Amino acid sequence: MKGNIPIPELPFAEEVWLMVAVTSVRERRTKDGKPFREINARNSTGTLPLKVWSDVLEGREELRPGLWGVTGKLESFQDRNQFVVSEYRPITIEQYREYLGCDPLLPRAFTLDIETLALPGFRDRVGPKLEKELKLGFMRIEQQQRYLEDIAAEEERVYQLGSLNATSGRVLSIAVHIGPVPGFEIEGLTSNQSEHAFGIDEDGNEQEEAQALKDFLALMSDFDPECDLLVGHNVVNFDLPFIFQRCLANNIAVKPFIDLSEFRVQGVYDTMRGWWLGGRNRVALDDIAWALGIESSKTGEVEGSKVFELYQAGKLAEIREYNLNDVRVTRKVYERMIAGFNA
Template identity: 35%
Template sequence: MMSKRIYLDIETLPPTEETKTVILQALRQQKLTMQETINDDDLAMMADEEYRNGALHGERGRILTIGLLIEENGAILQQGCLGRDRETRQYHLDEARTLRSFWKLVADFKPSHDLFIGHNLLDFDLPFIYKRSIIHQIKPTIHLSFRRFQSQPIFDTMWEWSCWRHRISLHDLAQALAVPSPKAAGVTGDNVYDLYQQGRHEEIAQYCMRDVVCVRDVFHRLRYETAPPLLPAGITPLENSFTQAANAIGAAIR
């Protein structure tokens, strides 16, 4: 039976910039109400921290990109990042467009024998995608169960490693399993917003795909296997996927 494995990672942004002003005003009013004295610099730092924290919540944050690597019976069919303009290679921030592309891409997913694979996938990436889809009124093309203690159709490397007992970062797990860490280049999820503000879109795409490839390596280690080499032959590019990083991803992390 033909079966697919979809390795997945998302990168998110805080809410729109206007929200930062709203947060600052709310904090200032809160301090006045509580008769607390705080200088403007400290208040601005508090507002910035709360604003950035919004990227972790599907109610407020936004999906910048969805990194995917899709295999079928060991052959890589597609890989790349959704959310970028084909010509400029810049992230277009049209979240609804990115979500529609994602649900179209996975429409033939069969929960009975296909797998979504990711790190903290059950608690972050997939719920975030579902929440943003509801907000944009984009109906998912498939139904997934988020029940705990399962490895089909969602294989969460974090929970599989810890036997559903505690959390561990992908970086720490990669180090434990002697797998190249996606954080080795110095970029983490905490840097994504700053990189976006600086226009360093290609670095975000490369980091996102390093996460995806690392998850693939970890998945195989958890199954007492060695991950097959990444071979670009026969790959169908994703809509808005990046080019150089997708073609050189294997070399980039090893």
């Protein structure tokens, strides 16, 4: 029996053995109610979906994230390759290193947050836009009252809210924390952690939006949605679409590394959805942090609603640090959710 074959070179319908790091295990059932497992696995040669049927699971140790030796055959199902496992056993880090000549690639969690500003040119669009909405009856009653009471104040309010839409706003800062996926530990192997910020450097100097986006994409170039996770608060509905929409606006050609059309987006953990157990209700990150006893990223001087004011005052270093603090809080919330909900 062949073994230790690079994943891209696996032959079809031929029994082989492999050493892999299992990064996630999903419990499923057939139409007849029999249990099976859908598994994501990887080694230094690539990633591979595994399928383990009930007859293989019976009487064996439960498959969990970690290092495993697997035997089976590569098959095709619905135009997608999968490795159907006939036998499996746990292996040590020493065995993995001996056969593959390197350490296993552990799944990583990329925790993300962005800060945005309204585009300067959007200010000229606000006045005519509000006049049109009032004339056509599209303006809500409470907004009509604000508008008729103080047109200039309402125009300024709407202008600043332009930061929440990629058609009228831009990326000011992107913060990313890279660390291990909680619960995935291998004895004898440590995971590195790092923080990154784009758009504002350590000295508080602003970068061009296009350069910040390119630098962010370079960091994410080896992100693998089959194994890694992108973590954020409301990241599915805001941060990720905003980033790629602004790439389009800046003529940066890039294929999004996440498919947001899926109901359960693969490769993403959104703490807003996590709080609601997958539901689509809304909740502020700060409120979750308070409920969990995690120190807020907000202070009296710095919070999301004050980013425009801070930017006008030239306090870019404070915005950068706030952006990084938001990521740190999100990471802590994510760790608590994984530990609590997956217990």
